Amino acid sequence: MPTPEFVLKLREKIGHDLLWMTGVTAVIFDEQGRILLCRRSDNGAWTPITGIVDPGEEPAVTAAREAEEEAGVVVEVEGLAAVKSESPRRFPNGDNVQFMDLTFRCRYLSGTARVNDDESTEVVWASPGELPEMSPRMLRRIRDAAEFDGTTRFVRGD
Numbered sequence: 001m002p003t004p005e006f007v008l009k010l011r012e013k014i015g016h017d018l019l020w021m022t023g024v025t026a027v028i029f030d031e032q033g034r035i036l037l038c039r040r041s042d043n044g045a046w047t048p049i050t051g052i053v054d055p056g057e058e059p060a061v062t063a064a065r066e067a068e069e070e071a072g073v074v075v076e077v078e079g080l081a082a083v084k085s086e087s088p089r090r091f092p093n094g095d096n097v098q099f100m101d102l103t104f105r106c107r108y109l110s111g112t113a114r115v116n117d118d119e120s121t122e123v124v125w126a127s128p129g130e131l132p133e134m135s136p137r138m139l140r141r142i143r144d145a146a147e148f149d150g151t152t153r154f155v156r157g158d
Contacts, residue, residue, distance in 0.1 A: 002119065004052055016094040022053040023099040025138075026063035027145030028075050030108040034127050035142060036071060038120035046132045048142060053102075063104040071123045073111035081105045082144035084155035086137065105145040 003011075010019060026049040028036040037046050051066035053059050060077040067075045082103040090096050113123050126132065128146060131139070144153050 002117075004054060006055055007052070011095065016096055018088060018096040018098060021097055021099050022059065023050060023101050024053060024059050024063045024066065025050050025101055025103040025141045025145075026067050026075065026077070026106045027081070027103060027142055028067060028071075028073065028106040028108050029145075030125060032125075032127075034125040035131070035146075036067075036073065036108065036113055037124055037126050037132070038070060038115075039122040041119055041121050044121075045138075046134050047138050048145075059102045060104060063102075063106060067106065068111070068116075070117055070119055071111075072114045072116040074109045075106040076109055078105045078107055079148055079150060080152045081148040082141065082153040082155055084140075101141070103141045103144050105148040 007019070007021070028049060030036070035048065037048060039046050049063070049067050049070050051062055051070070053062045063077050064075055067073050080102060084101045084103070086099045086101055088096060088098040113125060115121065115123050131142070140155070144155070
């Protein structure tokens with residue numbers, strides 16, 4: 001997974017210490033109600049489109065940018081479905097990170113969904129009832145986006 005340049009520069013200064021990061025999840029629905037998923041190249045897990053907010057970037061812009069960069073699709077960000085401070089994680093290289101995840105409900109506009117960079121090995125449209133095996137936190141993000149009614153959920157607990 002390519003690590004953003006600003007993170008690499010921070011890591012030069014702080015090493016593997018805990019780094020607080022803002023991440024986004026773009027849960028993208030097509031006109032049939034299917035959800036765009038990618039299989040991550042670093043761990044093989046299925047997830048919606050995810051990414052890290054660059055310094056100064058608006059989170060909704062990040063969601064749209066990541067959809068185009070990772071899967072070659074153009075989306076409309078419909079709303080902020082959920083906000084969740086995730087538990088701290090340690091990556092195999094020793095880096096410690098804690099994400100504030102902003103889950104956005106997005107609507108597919110155009111483009112052919114495909115593997116568009118080296119962050120994933122597969123990209124598929126999946127019906128909500130036929131999702132591949134996925135982590136509980138990713139399933140929660142999908143549920144929050146699917147149930148989005150215009151009110152943002154502020155998730156408590158795991």
